[in-house]
Amino acid sequence: MPRRFVYILYVLFFSLTVCYSQEKQDLKLWYNTPSGDVWENALPLGNGKIGAMVFGNVEKEIIGLNEHTVWSGSPNRNDNPDALAALPQVRQLIFEGKYKAAEKLANEKIITKKSNGQMFQPVGNVxxxxxxxxxxxxxxxxxxxxxxxxxxSYKVNGVTYTREYFTSLPNRVLVIRISADKPGSISFEANFTSQHANNKIEVNKEGQLSLWATTSTHEGVEGKVDFNALLATKTVNGNTVQTEQGIKIEKVDEAILFVSIASNFEDYLNLNADERKRAKEFLNKALNKEYLELKSEHINEYQKLFHRVALDLGSSKAAEKPTNERLANFRNTEDPSFVALYFHYGRYLLISSSQPGGQxxxxxxxxxxxxxxxxDSKxxxxxxxxxNYWPAERTNLSELHEPFLSMVKDLSSTGRETAKTMYGARGWMAHHNTDIWRITGPIDGAFWGIWNGGGAWVxxxxxxxxxYTGDKAFLKSNFDILKGAAEFYVDFLIKHPYYPYLVVAPGNSPENAPEAHEGSSITAGSTMDNQLVFDVFSTAIQASEVLGNNDAFIDSLKVLKNQLPPMQIGKHNQLQEWLDDVDSPEDNHRHISHLYGLFPSNQISPYRTPQLFAAAKNTLLQRGDVSTGWSMGWKVNWWAKMQDGNHAYKLITDQLTPVGVNRGGGGTYNNLFDAHPPFQIDGNFGCTSGISEMLLQSSDEAVHLLPAVPDALHTGYVGGLTARGGFELVAMEWKNKELVVFTIKSKLGGNLRLRVPNTIExxxxxxxxxxxxxxxxxxFKTAKTAEALISSKSTIKPLQLAETFLYDIETTKGRTYTFKMSK
Incomplete structure (x- = not known):
């Protein structure tokens, strides 16, 4: 058979597979009971600016409203100027092993005496x-x-009532359509409620329901965010009556409700906008369109993003059950399509909560x-x-990274003053928490807040x-931010008096504390701090090479990077968390921050650093599986990097367990929100990232396909995942954990190195x-990891890895390449 004809057959196969995959799966969360008054039963809608929680109650429907800029407080800073003078003494106490004394002094002189951060607050309810x-x-x-x-939908007295809701992506409104299969059957009253003390609810002169309020004052920072929500109605036949604080709809055939929300927030420094004018403009734009037009525009805009990725893992009878029953049964039954649903739900949540131009x-x-x-939902x-943003690049939602990247730019500005005021350093930095006002000072006490790696990580x-994008213009415009993060550590690093290294002091390994350090988290040269500084220096160096602007400062980073502590393998064959070998194999703390070097960083590799890789696995085993929801989400990614698909899948089942079942750990609520508990969305995003990492990885010098497929998902299809270097996995089918056929598009050109589980052609x-x-x-260039220091008591040995095959193919920008299993 001619090769060109074979190629055409494969292209046709992939086209059919994509359509089949997306149409076959019923990508719905569904229930046969209302939410009642349980917020975690309600269903989330969002367009990156407006969030809505739909309860689906029959007699009294509730739609909880949020707007991305409705936060307590107002522009403020929370630096502590006493820190600079106290810094030498804090360091001396750390080096003397007086950790509690250092923590006490840090609480007095370094932790903020002002705001510990402001609160994301609800608008109210419809x-x-x-x-x-x-x-x-x-x-x-x-x-x-x-x-x-x-x-x-439901039936009353033989009449079927249907309510449809969406938060329009292009039109900045919540839209609700209420219909019935019998004319004149729809009667209801619409009201706003709000928990804000300073609120005003009325019907305006246009007959629209208006809610106006100002957010709370919190921790001494005056609440100055004013916001306005408007509700307008369109009806077919029947009557509309205005009450003092509501709108009454009587015997109509159909009712369409429009809700717009806006605030006076311009940016983290300015509250100069006219919230009433904004809300009116958003509302009027929507009112000028027909319902079907609004709905069609919304679906089209949404599916441009959502349909970039397809995932089919097979199905079973379990998929016929309501979502809450599937969740309750998942850990004890075969329900592979529930994994696909959860993966897609994470992408849905990112599209819904993060849009360009928003928070x-x-x-x-x-x-x-x-x-x-x-x-504070900070x-x-x-x-x-x-x-939250791990799925952005790898699941083909790159532009949704923009709000986070924009926040990084803001923090590089506010964090410059923090670096100078508190530590006498150039560049910029941030501690462990921030909010809409882009605070960068340390909060919540030294145990948590002394960590200064926030700027480094973001x-x-x-x-x-x-x-992922190869956008050199973007890199050039942000190079000073990368350089500034490095400048801070150039000035902040200090020579350890007892080790031959430059260390971060004070630092910590977030939220964990060894008994050997007097139960204090404060330390010098924690492994995570070292890994972060390594990445900050390496990134600045590589970015400067790409842009061709090497200078003496960049050369100095190369020298300083070699003076950082190397990673160490301790006496329990673990990756050490601290500079000294004091880890406990009984420690099951939710933070395993020193595995940052395994993921999301790439300093630990099965091929480049096999002993560190083995030590990382021992650390994971010692820490255990069940933990808070976000911790289990991170562990899915780690076990995927370990190329252990079965263990990664075990963590998915732990996460997809109803809240309260995992003793001492998190799980998932009925609406599939992640539970810390309480609700935190990071676990949703972390697990979505982890599922993609089970199928495709690209951080270790190659595009690695099927690195961690579990037995439970031995056969399947995926299309649309992305890799570094601008490569897109257009389509991939696997069977019995082996590649059958796949197509990759090269958006940038260049060498495509493939690591695969079986031979291909x-x-x-x-x-x-x-x-x-x-x-x-x-x-795919990786910074060389320093050789590990290994305890004399360690018996570490490299792991036995599954055989893989490495191939190279030179690609041309814009072309696609199809491969198949070789016989």
């Missing part, structure tokens, strides 16, 4: 009251994540019903906020975005050769 709907039948509610629509997804994405949410940047997202007139030596593609 409440729809339907009299006479007490006795309902045939109840159904759903969230269609293929179209970003929610729907509730980044916070601890709860864009959904919060409490005036005082857990951890941005915890010692893991959680970064985890800046790595700029580099990651470049590695390329279709068409292309040359595929065995991969040898360093990958010449610069996007």
């Amino acid at each position: 409440e729809l009251t339907f009299s006479g709907h007490e006795n309902f039948q045939d109840y159904h509610r759903e969230l269609d994540i293929d179209r970003a629509l929610s729907k509730t 980044p997804a916070n601890l709860q994405g864009i959904w919060n019903g409490s005036m005082k949410p857990a951890w 941005y915890t940047i010692n893991i959680n906020a970064e985890m 800046s790595q997202h700029l580099w990651e975005h470049y590695l 390329v279709i068409g007139n292309n040359t595929l050769k065995r991969g040898e030596g360093a990958n010449p593609n610069p996007f």
Whole structure:
């Protein structure tokens, strides 16, 4: 058979597979009971600016409202100027082993005396009251994540009522359509409610329901965010009556509700916008369009993003059950399509909570019903906020990274003053937490807040975005941010008096504390701090090489990087968390921060650093599986990097377990929100990233396909995942954990190095050769990890890895390449 004809057959096969995969799966969360008053039962909608929680109650429907800029407080700073004078004494106490004394002094002189961060707050609720709907039948509610629509339907007295909801991506409004299969059957009252003390609810002169309020004053920072929500209605037949604080709809055939929300927030320094004018403009734009037009525009805009990736892992009878029942049974049954649903749900949540021009997804994405949410629903940047954006590049949602990258730019500005004021350092930095006002001072006490690696970590997202997109203009415009992160550590690092290294002091390994350090987290030269500084220096060096602007400062980074502590393998065959070998194999702390070097960084590799790789596995085993929801999400990624698909899948089942079942750990709520507990969205995003890492990795010098496929998912299909170097996995089918056929598109050109589980051949007139030596593609260049120091008591040995095959093929920008299993 001619090779060209074979190629055409494969292209046709892939086209059919993509359509089949997306149409076959019923990508819906659905339930046969209302949410009641349980917020975690409600279904989330969002467009990156507005968040809505749809309860689906029959008699009194509740739609919880959020807007991305509705936060307590106002522009403020929280640096502590006493830190600079106290810094030498804090360091001396650390070096003398007086950790508790150092922690006490840090609490007095370094931790902020001002705001510990402001709160993301709800706008209020839309409440729809339907009299006479007490006795309902045939109840159904759903969230269609293929179209970003929610729907509730039920029957009363022989009439079927349907409510459809969406938060329009292009039109900045929440839209609700209420219909019935019998004319004149729809009667209800619409109201706003709000928990804000300073609120005003009225019907304006246009007959629209208006909610206006100002956010809370918190920790001495005056609440100055004013916001306005407007609700307008369109009806077919029947009557609309205005009440003092609501709108009454009587005997209509159809009712369409429009909700717009806006605030006076311009940016983290300015509150100069006119919230009423903005809300009115958003509303009027939507009112000028027909419902079907709004719906079609929304679905089209959403599916441009969502349909980039398809995943089919097979199905079973378990998929026929309501979502809450599938969740309850998942750990004890075969339900592979539930994994695919959860993966897609993570992408849905990112699309819904993070859009260009908006605020980044916070601890709860864009959904919060409490005036005082857990951890203020801020941005915890010692893991959680970064985890939110792990799916952005690898699951083909690169432009949704923008709100986070924009926040990094803001922090590089506010963090410059913090670096100078508190530590006498150039460059910029951030501690472990921030908020909409971009605070960078240390909060919550020295045990948590003394960590200064927030800026170091978030800046790595700029580099990651470049590695996936190859956008040199973006890199050039952000180079000073990368350089500034390095400048801080050039000035902050200090020579350890008892070790031959430059160390971060004070530092810590986030939120953990060894008994040998008097139960204090404060330390010098923790492994995570060393890894972060290594990445900050390496990124600045590599970025300067790409841009061709090497200078003496960059040369100095190369010298300083060699003076950082190397990673160490301790007496328990573990990757040491601290500079001294004091880890306990009984420690099951939720943070395993020193495995940052395994993921999301690439300092630990099965091929380049096999002993460190083995030590990382021992650390994972010692820490255990069940933990908080976000911790289990991170572990899915780690076990994928370990090339252990079965253990990664075990962590997925642990995470997809109802809240309260995992003793001492997190799980998942009925609406598939991740539970710390309480709700934190990071675990959703972390697990979505982990599932993609099980199928494709690209951080270790090659595009590695099927690195960690579990037995439970031995056969499947995926299309649309992306890799570093601008490579897109257009389609891939595997069977019995081996590649059958796959196509890759090269968006940037250059060498494509493939690591695969079985031998393959390329279709068409292309040359595929065995991969040898360093990958010449610069996007896959890795900084050399220093040789590990190994305890004399260690018996570490490299792990036995599954056989893989390495191939190279030179690609041309814009072309696709198809491969198949070789016989």
